[in-house]
Amino acid sequence: MKLLYFAWVRQKIGKSEETLQLPEGISTIAALVDHLRTLGSGYADAFADFKRLRAAANQVHAGFDATITDTDEIAFFPPVTGG
Amino acid sequence: MKTRIVIQHEPFDLGREVGDLSREGVGAIATFTGHVRAEEGLEALILEHYPGMTEREIARHAEEAARRWTLLGVTVIHRVGELKPGDPIVLVAVAAAHRGDAFAACEFLMDQVKTQATFWKQQRRGGETVWLGLKPADDKRAERWK
Numbered sequence: 001m002k003l004l005y006f007a008w009v010r011q012k013i014g015k016s017e018e019t020l021q022l023p024e025g026i027s028t029i030a031a032l033v034d035h036l037r038t039l040g041s042g043y044a045d046a047f048a049d050f051k052r053l054r055a056a057a058n059q060v061h062a063g064f065d066a067t068i069t070d071t072d073e074i075a076f077f078p079p080v081t082g083g
Numbered sequence: 084m085k086t087r088i089v090i091q092h093e094p095f096d097l098g099r100e101v102g103d104l105s106r107e108g109v110g111a112i113a114t115f116t117g118h119v120r121a122e123e124g125l126e127a128l129i130l131e132h133y134p135g136m137t138e139r140e141i142a143r144h145a146e147e148a149a150r151r152w153t154l155l156g157v158t159v160i161h162r163v164g165e166l167k168p169g170d171p172i173v174l175v176a177v178a179a180a181h182r183g184d185a186f187a188a189c190e191f192l193m194d195q196v197k198t199q200a201t202f203w204k205q206q207r208r209g210g211e212t213v214w215l216g217l218k219p220a221d222d223k224r225a226e227r228w229k
Contacts, residue, residue: 006133006201006203007205007214056133056201059135059140060139077133077201078203078214079216079217080200080202080203081197081215081216081221082196082198083117083173083193083202
């Protein structure tokens with residue numbers, strides 16, 4: 001799957017995108033976040049607080065309970081501020 | 084309905100965009116232009132976005148606007164990159180046969196761009212950058228349309 005990070009999520013993780021093989025048994029964005037947290041201190045910091053995070057699945061806003069598969073593009077970012 | 088959605092670094096030309104929306108049947112074109120508010124000590128506003136999703140998200144709200152009001156054209160142009168205080172940052176222009184539809188859809192679209200479109204902003208003051216969050220007042224404005 002393709003993972004994208006924006007704004008301070010990108011800064012904390014240190015990259016804007018990466019490809020990840022979705023581990024067995026992970027089927028929701030929340031479970032993916034739990035997995036990503038284990039990948040290093042930058043990830044742990046970026047994903048420390050669900051309330052400060054938003055997600056999108058295949059370029060559509062998604063809740064953390066959304067179901068995901070290995071072919072998805074999943075993005076993580078802070079609440080948006082346009083205009 | 085004619086829809087034009089553009090994310091760009093360059094400034095936009097309000098007159099040209101209004102001209103492009105003008106055609107047979109159009110009796111009203113409402114436009115909103117957002118500018119970087121000049122504040123004490125503010126050096127720059129730096130914007131990034133999610134290419135692809137931003138355009139899709141705005142297009143979705145333009146379709147929703149066209150279901151709610153009778154519209155003939157929608158143009159949304161949003162700038163990204165580094166902007167200075169006073170710079171124009173966003174343009175929403177809506178063409179309709181009548182002004183009621185144009186005014187309402189223009190305000191609706193701007194509220195959705197503010198709260199749903201995938202942009203993020205940093206302010207630079209004294210050489211230091213800080214990420215900006217969404218103001219509760221913006222969420223409240225967007226809630227009115229639900």
